[in-house]
Amino acid sequence: MTSSKRSPLTWVVHLSVLFLVLLWTMPTAGLLISSLRDKDQLAVSGWWTALATSSRNDVARAPSPESQVERDGKFVIAGNLLQGQGGEISAFGFSSREPAKFQAGETAELNDGESLTVQADGSYEIVSDTRMEGSRGQRIFFTAATPPRFTLENYGEVLSAAGIGRSFINSLTVAVPSTVIPILIAAFAAYALAWMRFPGRAILIAVVVGLLVVPLQMSLIPLLRLYNDVGAFLGVSAKTYMGIWLAHTGFGLPLAIYLLRNYMAGLPREIMESARVDGASDFDIFVKIILPLSFPALASFAIFQFLWTWNDLLVAIVFLGTGNDQLVLTGRLVNLLGSRGGNWEILTASAFITIVVPLIVFFALQRYLVRGLLAGSVKGG
Amino acid sequence: MQLIAAIATMIAGVLACAAYFWATNFILDLIFPSKGLSGPAASRNLRITNTIRPWLFLAPALFALTIYLIYPVIQSVWLSLHDRAGQNFVGLRNYVWMVNDGEFRQSIFNNFLWLLVVPALSTFFGLIIAALTDRIWWGNIAKTLIFMPMAISFVGAAVIWKFIYDYRAAGSEQIGLLNALVVAFGGEPQAWITLPFWNNFFLMVILIWIQTGFAMVILSAALRGIPEETLEAAVIDGANGWQIFFKIMVPQIWGTIAVVWTTITILVLKVFDIVLAMTNGQWQSQVLANLMFDWMFRGGGDFGRGASIAVIIMVLVIPIMIWNIRNAAKETGGH
Amino acid sequence: QDLKFQPGEDSKFNWASFEEFKKGHDLKGQTLTIFGPWRGEDEVLFKSVYAYFSEATGVEVKYSSSENYEQQIVIDTQAGSPPDVAILPQPGLIADLASKGHLTPLGDETKQWLLDNYSAGQSWVDLATYNGKDGTPALYGFPYKIDVKSLVWYVPENFEDAGYEVPKTMEELKALTEKIAADGEKPWCIGLGSGGATGWPATDWVEDLMLRTQPPEVYDKWVTNEIPFTDQAVVGALEEFGWFARNDQFVDGGAAAVASTDFRDSPKGLFASPPKCYLHHQASFIPSFFPEGTVVGEDADFFYMPPYESKKELGNPVLGAGTLAMITRDTPAARAFIEFLKTPIAHEVWMAQTSFLTPYKSVNVDVYGNPPLKKQGEILLSATTFRFDGSDLMPGKIGAGAFWTGMVDFVGGKSAADVAADVQKAWDAIK
């Protein structure tokens, strides 16, 4: 509708969408920013503070006395607290009890006759009349205003993990047929349930709905047992790609059938009739009329199914195994987390790495969610 | 190398599937030809093929559904009548236990809360967003952004929401967005997910946040199927945006809205990842699916009780099934 | 395969045991699948260990792990496709697998070996002995890789700055706590958050306090529910924990923050500027969650969670956890692997790196990769009592369920008696 473009309410639409988008992306934005932050900062300051210059309290440790140099008869250890990251120091201290005792530029007398001077730019000097001793460097507490700082380290770490490329391919090998096969099977079934007459149709539809609810976890053990038996019978491994495709197919089918049937039932009857008069068999009608016209529904479902199979870990682990040759991307990334979990910097980065492929799929398929696919076909209500 | 093998298997798998449909149809027509034949023979063959063909179309789906879903359902029912190892028959004892279990009752109550809130709000937001984004030039970008939560794995989602609900003591810096906002407006920070009853809603927000993308995509496809002329007619009838939306568009996609609603409702019955990751049912936020998971796998698992909870989850879906049968019947009347 | 340390090169290692093992086992061409809890860095470390096994026997080892390993092993065993060897940290789960007949007994010879070679050997044997499918007890697990839990972490320099001393007794620890609070600081960082497992860090506290207030026998009865959860002994331990955790002055963020602070985040308060807290009770793995670049022994250190002066008779109890290896599919390679774990070298290779403790008496403690590890090893070896993490010994529904939930309720303000009653009720429900 071209006319709506000019509607005076358009700006309201823009604003509401903007609001909703902000609301929805806020959490993800947090994730994204967090994934770009230093891992130690994640736990101590809100992600939104990373966007602005912030004042932070920090501790740095000067190099150990081994690195002292003798200058003008004094022993000096020098360095920079900010290590080139920019920012400005306002206060510093040397005791955990008084971390901001001194203003930048002042000189603090340390307990053992040394003195510490910290400049606003972060450079410091520890000066002593005598040679400094000990193995540990001096801790320097400071308060600094630091500009936003981001790092790609987290991504680097994730992407450089061994076997990640292999897992990527594994994931694709799992996800693509696991998306296409159920769509194909479901589309045929949906057509039969929407446009063919046979006894028990309504019951079947209800059964499909009912099966939507079957918890995946319930199915795993009986199915794996079945797989093991079949595998043993055929003398092949129980954990094959074929197996996982079929498993995903089975689990994805109810939703696929349900969604597709609903969509197909809404197509104008006259088109089907017309094709029937043209001599098309059910198979022809399905392939040449229904499938092309159902693209929006197929695309929507493809997006979801791809997403689920791509992000799935449980089914993959159970039916494909955890060996290096079979490990899918999600599995690989989870393994990176270490056995105690909770490396959020890894989690955040890998969440974004896994998100990329589904988003591409979404973008690619989104254009099939087109308007007016049926335009011009029939007239009337 | 694997890449080639992978692609080859992929193609083979998909082709095999397509070949099945083509071949069975071909064979059916070969056995019961109707072309060329005439008279009663042809029409008898036709009748036969017409009764067989729907089942040919359905066969692979029915096969997969039976193996992957119906068979496990039967297994579950069987297991639910057995003890923890699935070895000794115990009758209905698991169900008796369940009814008397406080946690189970808590879960049922929470599940109903979820069922009331999540499908409604997800569908509502999905619909609004689908409709609004269709009218603006950056709609696709907006959609992608709102879809994003769907693409994030549950682990990722859990981290994200940790950064929202995180609680630090009053006075110290809040790293949870919600508390930061509350504090900024002069409120007291709260440990959101530990507030009994209310924490259910904080968990629901997460699922809504994820499922809105689902609703949006499906409804968007449906909205685009609405004949544009009817919208034009409404414009001419003087309807404004709201009226067109609620009186013309929504009623026309009512069927799809029902489908989305049903799907999300069922998903809510199954929801457990979120609860598991955020609270694991503590602070009175337990839900059925998580309870089932708990009994199934934790500490070696009690298959009997786990299965009996699963059976309850499946029973809960029966009203939805009946409702769908009705709908399908109504539709057939229209055809 | 690359061996981390070339056999024969570093004399600290017991290479002789390796050569001897090599001689006794030739299983070329066989494969061994191991399923374990280690992922990420730990997986790399474990690989470096079984590389020696492969080298010695020619067996190809396939190790895999999984985020949901608990669930995974249940599914795999139940469905009839288990790995050859499973290594798990949960005795409760292992007991369950054993009772369903999924495990192969390791035999009396191994039992004897443990008694002979592990310090506090009987503790370990008891830990790894379960009832089989037919109800007869047998040794099913081989303890390998131990974590010490009775540790309190602190920043030495902060102590210096404030003039605090490392306490030697529980009374001193409490006094220190009060002193720090009196100084206007917060003594403890406690975080129970762990997503779905929220609450478990508190169970460690309670177990540690149980061991310090009650004799080990009571502890053992407690974990088997021979004495009920509501017993005064248990309630007392709960209340001791409450003394620390339920006092707003004693914990960073106040009592309310305890349950919702993630255990991974909570130690970071030690390193803040100014420090948010001075003490943190956690197991030996926690340094991986310290800020990057933190050097244990320098920037941070730990001390043994001290016993009560008033209960000297209880000695120095140590709470720990660890993983047990078991045979889920009886093959020569699996047997050989258990044998391999009996060689000192299987322990030393990991010891020489990080995060590995062992009660194996005949390993060379000098091999420990760093001083803190060695110190922990010494705590372990000098333990008068060693007890395995009680919540791991309890049935899963309790140890990984009701107990956790109860602890969350407890720090949330529920009385110790009520919490204990709740847990006991849950326990009764699964009997």
Added chain:
Amino acid sequence: MTGLLLKDIRKSYGAVDVIHGINLDIKEGEFVVFVGPSGCGKSTLLRMIAGLEEITGGDMYIDGERVNDVPPSKRGIAMVFQSYALYPHMTVYDNMAFGMRIAKESKEEIDRRVRAAAEILQLTKYLDRLPKALSGGQRQRVAIGRAICRNPKVFLFDEPLSNLDAALRVATRIEIAKLHERMADTTMIYVTHDQVEAMTLADRIVVLSLGHIEQVGAPLELYERPANLFVARFIGSPAMNVIPATITATGSRTAVTLTGGKSVSLDIATGASENGKTASFGVRPEDLQVTEGEDFLFEGTIAIVEALGEVTLLYIEGLVENEPIIAKLPGILKVGRGDKVRFTADKAKLHLFDAKGHSYRP
């Protein structure tokens, strides 16, 4: 032998009865046109013939074979849908080629036939377009083209020309007539609202009303000898003028008195029993002539003049209640509103119907 036989065909949608028992015998190669008021069941009947609508009652035979349960594709039909029913995702070309592709015709043959049809229907320019980029008339032509391209035994057309302009309509109509001529043994069934189409194309016209047949006959037969008032008024535009009358004399000629008092004698034989009965007197607008003389049928004041160029319509009000008498006179007349005129008509072109509406004409 591709005749059709309809035996007591019935159709109901739930409780609504739409077709009430149609009996019809259509011979091979015949061109039958269904006409009738909107909603009388023409499309439904056509769709039943096509096999798209289940037959609720009765039997249908095509080629002597009972086809009640034969699917559309096996009935050897082609159909133009009233609502077009184009394949929205196919170009015009593909829309037309679809049926032949299904029938596995050769590429050249398909191309030849599609192009031929497109040429006839002036669609050549649009062959690559999708239906949504076509005008209403163009869509309708595609629908026709699609049917033409196939070579069915029975053609079914549901108002195929309703959205076409006059010129194109004439041209297409002629094409359909030619098609029918070329394919002498193809039966055609055609629904239309256009009198001209019905009259020019049909071998026989079937007049339907409320789901039953009013009359079946050759076009001129219906025009000249409508069986009843319904058909009389339905065929011809504007409709036949009907004036209430009373029969005053019977015999080989009948005399009636019209409302208004004028008495008229008709060339129609009636039985004596009819005397004194009320009847309806009918005369077609185009049969009326203006006269100055005394031998007029009726006289009236012109209420409206509609000059169509070719003809002029005069509306005379006041003679019959609530309904003007219409006269259709050739050329452009120099009369105005308010003028009083007298009308007469050829005696042979007068009609008389009894109280039930049946024609007195044999």
Added chain:
Amino acid sequence: MTGLLLKDIRKSYGAVDVIHGINLDIKEGEFVVFVGPSGCGKSTLLRMIAGLEEITGGDMYIDGERVNDVPPSKRGIAMVFQSYALYPHMTVYDNMAFGMRIAKESKEEIDRRVRAAAEILQLTKYLDRLPKALSGGQRQRVAIGRAICRNPKVFLFDEPLSNLDAALRVATRIEIAKLHERMADTTMIYVTHDQVEAMTLADRIVVLSLGHIEQVGAPLELYERPANLFVARFIGSPAMNVIPATITATGSRTAVTLTGGKSVSLDIATGASENGKTASFGVRPEDLQVTEGEDFLFEGTIAIVEALGEVTLLYIEGLVENEPIIAKLPGILKVGRGDKVRFTADKAKLHLFDAKGHSYRP
């Protein structure tokens, strides 16, 4: 003052130009009919007036206000869509009531108006049905009813009667005419293919062809004095017979020689410069009369006879290449195929067009 002013209105779909600059001034209360061949852009123009189609170029004024960017709902229009555009989920009643409900009319008022419209359109029985349970004609009537129920300043009708039967069509046409009369200041724009509708309803007819205006004028003006060959042939059915001719004499009368050799003199003035030029001679089928005399226009053999009852069409082939000459004679004639007949016509009703198709008539 609800006149419309179209200034150089243009429309293109991508590269396809559909409307090439339309200038038109429609006065308040005027009834304007758009006619033109299928696909010439009538619907598009109407949709642009309604505001449903973006205007690619030019300006449109309603009521003196430029409305290029005014949304449809603010233009005060009602429209009947060629494809009906009924709301599939609403009953007939609700379809008609929708606009009024939006306008917050009172319940009684809505009911009154809906029932009135339904009565006129014979839809009362169907008020509770959904569109999918209606016949084509019924759907179309609902669409009309929907427009009638509103009280707009401008009515737009896109072939509103195309699916109706003759009787209903006449009735509805008259209703529309009455509507127009009742609402004297409501402007109506009407697209149709039906000559009768155009001639009877229009104050002015706009003849469109390929996206531009061929002629604008009162109905009879177009019929009697078509500005060019296109209009001459488009208005009137069957179309005007056109015979190539050469001008042989100019002056206040013009003489031409037709192909075939016959010379005719017309009441049309031409300049001397035209002498010898080729021209097109035109005569409408209904203006032809059969003559026995010598003063005939042309003579030919009857190829086809179409008896429509009211009139008879004679097709004479061979005079003009590939196109029959058609004569439309009143009544039912007793002539047969192969008969030779001579035709004559009233001199005033002859037409002459120059080589470019422009009429010589002033």
